[in-house]
Amino acid sequence: MIKDITIGQFFPGKSMVHRLDPRVKLILTMTFIITIFLCKNFFALGIMLFSLILIIISSKISIKLILRGIKPLLFIIVFTAFLNIFFMSTGEVLLEYKFIVVTTGGVFTAIFMAIRIISLIIASSLLTYTTSPTMITDGIERLLSPLKFMKNGVHTVAMMMTIALRFIPTLIEEFDKITNAQKARGANLETGSLVQRAKALIPIFVPLFITSFRRAYELAFAMECRCYQGGEGRTRMKQMKTGLIDIYGLAFMAVILGAVIFLNYSYTHVI
């Protein structure tokens, strides 16, 4: 159950996508996501889907993993698509039953939306699959560094994000461990009414919170012992460098963006 959540997981590797500078990768991902929303017709979206497939191949992440990332969100995708079928009433009528009208426009929009959401999920999970959490937050911090005038704000927020991300797997592991320990004492988590199930979580969340607070204290002590005093004047162990590969990445994105804009204007009627 909880193990199915693959978003946010990192799979180390040496592919081109892995080697991109995190800052560039962040910008590329954001541009990619915006471009998905710019698409106005199937040709443009097709270009996006095609380039997404290219990116997946070059990242060497197995397609199985990518599909697993979509699985937990499948319901939302299908639901959204379904709504679109019934609420769009352009194009030819395909089916009519009482007040329900299904039109070609509706079906096209539904498919369009589904592809859009799926590409969105894949694009953002590719970022986390190929970039370690610390690199992501470091990248964000660097990108936001023009906002330094806001005193320590940027660094503090970035540090909080780093720590939070760092502790997600730890918390999941802890959650699993405590759940197992209580299950071993016969705790019933799977059946019963909603209230009963909520109550059944008490034996898990009380120890989880206590452990988390203890961890937070320990971490704070450890950081203070190493003279952590906030961001001012700190240097980094890993310097970020942009290289040729990043230029290729940016060029690739520019081509996609150009193509999408061109296709949007060339075929204004399709969808």
Added chain:
Amino acid sequence: MSIIKTQNLTYLYSTGTPFEIAAIKDVNIEIEQGELVGIIGHTGSGKSTLIQHLNGLLKPTYGKVYIDGQDIWEDKDTIKSVRFKVGLCFQYPEYQLFEETVYKDIAFGPKNMGLDYSEIHRRVHDAASHVGLSEAHLSKSPFDLSGGEKRRAAIAGVMAMQPKVLILDEPTSGLDPKGRDTILNMIKNYRDSTKSTVLIVSHSMEDIAKLATKVLVLNESSVAMYGTVDEIFSKSEEIIQMGLDVPPITRVFMGLAKHGVNVSGQIYTLEQGKVELSKLFAGKCTQGVEGT
């Protein structure tokens, strides 16, 4: 009929990801009623994974687990009863305490079994006396106990279910020698008085040698040996080759034997050591006396 039996038990973690790993491979064991089994093996050899199969917390990727002759995954109801038949106490169990009082926490298991109030009351007191917690302890908050007391309270929480098999994962880790001895004695007394089967995972060969009747050695996800304490520690060389330790006293005697001293290299408790040494010195001393 053996109380625990596994057949070709195999478990893979993270199936379908690049991190797939077999934590246990093709494990076939049979454990008899009333045995006190010590489970040893170096870090990552699959001890914790194995014991989580015995009360159905993990479902085997391949293979079968039989408790009391019954396949535990046969149907849903079996699994529930297995949790109560096989009590499992995890490593650092003190982090599972959650109730307002120690009494309530120990009562959590029996309550889940659906026992009536007086039976729960009896079992809580029984378990508390097994682990040496007094009436005063029972009304305290578990978070106000010392580390060792917390550990004992948590173990009592499993004992209170009166399982046929009690499994403890490194019950003494992180405790001082005195706390360690207390817990080990407590487990021994528990077994003697309840006649139940007990499995202990431990990294201390000394404890195992002192306590266990049988030893199960895991190496690289598979069972390397299973036998009586004598059988296992007579193969000290092999155990050392697996990167495991033998009791310190065994190493002393193996060293002595290697240097030509006339002692057996297969000594694994202090008691045996004493006997062996007095045998050796008995000869020498009488010679010495005769000489003067």
